Amino acid sequence: MAIEREAAAKRKPRLRMEAVSKSFGGVAALRGVDFELQEGEIHGLVGENGAGKSTLMKIIAGVHTNYQGRMLIDGHEARFRSARDALRAGIGMVHQELSVVPDLSVAENVYLGHQPTKGGCVDWKAMQAGARTQLESLGIAIDPRLPMGSLPIGLQQLIELARVLFSGARIVILDEPTSALSPPEVHRLFEVLRGVRASGRSIIFISHFLDDILSISDTVTIFRNGRSVISEEAGHIDKAWVIERMIGGGHEELEESYTGSIALQSDPAAPVVMAVNRLGFGRAFCEMSMELRAGEVLGVYGFMGCGQIEFARALFGKVRPQSGSVSIGGKSVRFRNTAAAKRAGVAFVPESRRSMLFYQEPVFKNVSIGMLGRISRVLLKPAVERDLAGRQVKALNIRPANVGVLLRGLSGGNQQKVALAKWLIYPPKVLVLSEPTRGMDVGAKDDVVKIVRSLRDKGLAIVVVSAEPETVLSLADRIVVMKKGRLVREFANEVISKDRLLEAA
Amino acid sequence: MLYQPTADRAMPIRTFLKHQMRNVAPFVTLIALLAFFGVASPSFATMDNAYNILTQISVAGIMAVGLTFVILCAEIDLSFAAIANAAGIAVAYFTVQESYVNVANMPLSGAVAVCLALLTCVALGLINAFGLTVIGIPSFIMTLAMMQIAAGICALLVRGQILYAVPDVVKTLGSGSIGGIPWIVIVLAIFLLVGHLVLTYTRFGRYVYMVGGNREAAEYSGVNVKWVLAAVLVISAVCSGVAGMLGVAYFGSAQQNEFDGYLLDAIAAVVVGGTSLFGGRGGIGNTIIGLCILGVLNNGLDHVEIDSFLKILIRGLILLAALIINVYAQNLRATPIESPD
Incomplete structure (x- = not known):
């Protein structure tokens, strides 16, 4: 004593x-x-x-x-x-x-x-x-x-x-x-x-x-x-x-990605939704080739600064690749801007909330912005907007469940869900998520995992780009690894752990 | 439900004022100015003077409608007054003038002259848009260059002369009146109304606010940001063009540097009204209040005994005060409550 x-x-x-x-x-x-x-x-x-x-x-x-x-x-x-x-x-x-x-x-x-x-x-x-x-x-x-x-x-x-x-x-x-x-x-x-x-x-x-x-x-x-x-x-x-x-308790899936090894499973016979052929952009990345199939989550993993962020942006037409090509549903596409990518059925959620949300606007405007073109040609239809946004708010369990509140009144995790919600009313063919769980707490990460899995099960092709191994491991069905702007490794239908992933990068 | 201390109960009003600062402050300013001039001068608060004020703000007002679109997108247009001048001169240039005036003197119909003038301002607006969106020149610099270009076009067309004749339709709309109401005021009202409807009830209007509120987010939502920016610059040029043509009729002549003073007036009207210089906040309603403040101020200072040279200084100070409120309101919004992140 x-x-x-x-x-x-x-x-x-x-x-x-x-x-x-x-x-x-x-x-x-x-x-x-x-x-x-x-x-x-x-x-x-x-x-x-x-x-x-x-x-x-x-x-x-x-x-x-x-x-x-x-x-x-x-x-x-x-x-x-x-x-x-x-x-x-x-x-x-x-x-x-x-x-x-x-x-x-x-x-x-x-x-x-x-x-x-x-x-x-x-x-x-x-x-x-x-x-x-x-x-x-x-x-x-x-x-x-x-x-x-x-x-x-x-x-x-x-x-x-x-x-x-x-x-x-x-x-x-x-x-x-x-x-x-x-x-x-x-x-x-x-x-x-x-x-x-x-x-x-x-x-x-x-x-x-x-x-x-x-x-x-x-x-x-x-x-x-x-x-x-x-x-x-x-x-x-x-x-x-x-x-x-x-x-x-109650977060087993997530806990698994924190600790154990994960068995990757994807169906190589599923139809190819998007094919990327030798895409290159400046010094950021080059010779990127991959196929993305319906109903799978493809994880793109690499250390910070290996070019994965730029790659994700190129898929959404934010940056224009200098070489290579992308085809969606067998049709070759070249995006002049993000609007063209959206029309072709690509949706994108960037890594920072700040760059995808309108803080001074109510929730429903944040949700409807992604598909305003489908709701109205010239005149807005606020009632339809509110209704569709309300359904997404309910489906994603966003709190508070009121589409009229200003976005900045929501907590970070809920804001993240709003950013996702804007793409889900008319589901895209390809959803590109850049660092979808960065800075999120465990509970919110769990929600994101659930949402992404349910979208995959509906047949969406999803690309998850991240520098956090846990994120890729908890979400992906197939993983490709980037190193200094190049693809170096693919993991499919095998058991993988964080250590092996880090080793490859 | 829950016990709320009294300080909290007062909060809604305070938060409301805080959030509506940019809308409330201009309105209060306008009321104060009206009250002040109403008391200070017996000739101010009359029906005739009200029409005077409305007529006086019309030219700047039509320009301000287009400018509101630009500022809502967090861009600026410094060329609109020069473009207005170019359109005004163009419409007179393509009209038959007195024989001693040495211009084209083509016998074109009024409609054709108006179309050519509108075409001129659309072209100039498109060049602005091209510089901003394709080449990537900041709008401040791009439109500064355009200001010179448009002024240069004016100079070349008139060569120091003054043109008096304009097509009849322009003359009527610019200086005529119907049932005691000047046509130019009606045109202003139509522009304000259409501007408001477009901004509030159309998809394009929503995009304008979204691009101004967070340009990056708009782009990541698949909005064609460049297209929206190009469109607002063309809208601004067209509004200025109409203002320029009517202004020529209103003043009775077309000449070099005719609308230079309106550059400040229209920008001031938009900003004094409370539209955010950082984009995404405000609208035609704010611009209307701003126009009224400017109109009442300019007109009212003529009604009270005041050194006419002091007027300029007073206008400057009012504009400064509005800018302070504008930036202050922005900061209030940015930090409405302490947030944990």
Whole structure:
């Protein structure tokens, strides 16, 4: 007993949150959360979207200033009025969307906002030398004069991390740092984080990738429904344990894709809906050939930046391929624009919600936009629009079930469903989904899996393009792997696991 | 149902005002201006003056209808006043002028002259559209160039002369009246009405709002964005063309740089009315209010004892205030409530 207490006293918390509550417009996001971060600790946070982890982090980082409860830093109460305040107190956050300036050099990015000056002018030499030392201390050897935009995304992220550390942060919050990284990049990030931990600084690591969380964290805290459910040392737990506490039971299909191996099954005799023949576009991808059959989900997997995003866009006529051809139902097609692709029966849902939804418009307009041409030639028919949208809202179980509410009032998962709904009133022949579950919580992912499967069973041909192996594995009946703009491997009618998929890419 | 604290009960009105800021603020401004001038000058609040104001805003108003389409798409047209000038000069150019005026002097019928003038502005609008959608020049720069091109065409056609004769139909619509109501006001009303109907009740109108609201999303929904952008620029050019022809009749002559002042007036009317410069919000209703504000302001300042040079400054300040409200309303909408993401 006495020894335990002594140990607890020695491990003094760097940061302590006590009974923190926060609500947004009457909806509780945090309900009396306690949280403790030790010195020199990597603390993993997991939970579904909307479980409250981001909200808590934004309170810690001074983004949300209006909340109930107390925050103690090194035992002293603190209340930040702005993110600047938090940074001054030694708390820095690396957001999921990087805030680097791609046109400036690495050195300028590291020193962003506080360049060293000599006689009123920027001291470029000192800046470059400083940036070099700073990056080298993190184990990154790179010419600081290179423009930021020329570096791979993983390096950019490390440099942003360097900037946050450099500005004196003793607590660093990383929001989904691995979602855009390839395995070697993740490995390097972890090396850097271990070095940061060794220097006595504390790291909060938020991620949907449970493997990453478990391999890097000392402690893992699980959030559910605005409460911190449990904190446990990472050495004592495994993935299944975490998933169970994150979501509870009833999500077996999804759990399978997280852990086990999957038997791919597709019917090679089904009619070919779309044939892609040696499609190429600039440096993004080339020699892409594949056949897509009715009633199957084809997964296109590859690391971030391997050209899969551009490939998906080319299928929908957003970018015009420079070589090769596409045929739909045996007829050769060439899309001048997205409208032509839509007419030919292709539908597309891009990876970011922001680029497919109209936030200031009501739900029914968001749904009807995809097939307005079919409902009306010249004059709009709002009643028909509302009726059709209402049916989709019901079918996809979108909440609230009111087609008149503005889209921005919906939660992220429901918004995603609206984006899908606009294509489903008159089902297309080919549905292209780019990163359909990115940033989604487990429950919403489960819904997407169900929706995609039911569409497939109706005979749609579906392409799922993703850099997340779980997404492809949980959705696809057949998987092709892309590497640096080329197709390198196809998996069909065999048993496959995440490891084999990663290996191929 | 649930206990609601009083602060929350007041919320709906506050949120309503917040969301309707861009519609409410111009309306309140208009009422305030009307009240102010009504009290300040006995000659302001009369029926005759009301017709005056409506007539004065007509030319800018017809231009503003087309411009509303463009601004709703989050683009801008700086060339419409010059295109109006070109159309006005074209219609006079193809009409027989006095013998001392040295132009084509072709004995064409009025209808043909009007058609040729309309063709001119359609062509100029198409060039705008081509530059924006095919070549990819930002509309701000493209239409700035078009402003010069149209002005150049005007200069070449008239060579410093003033043309007086216009076809009868243009003359009637521009300067005649029926039952005491000026025809030009009726034309304005028709343009506003048609513009409103198109924006509100047609598929094209919906596309205009969607392209303005989120261009990328519109494209990913299979909307032919380039076609919509091209169409709004041509619509703007045609509206300006009609305004230009009627304006020539209204002023009684066609000459170089005739409509330069309307560039600011029409843009101001659209923006002061509350149509968002960022696209997707607003409409003809807003433009009507904006036109009235501008008309009342211009007219009212003539009725009160005020330094005529100060008028220009006051107009500028009102426009600035409207821009502030416009951007402020946009920000309010962008962050209506704190959101967890």
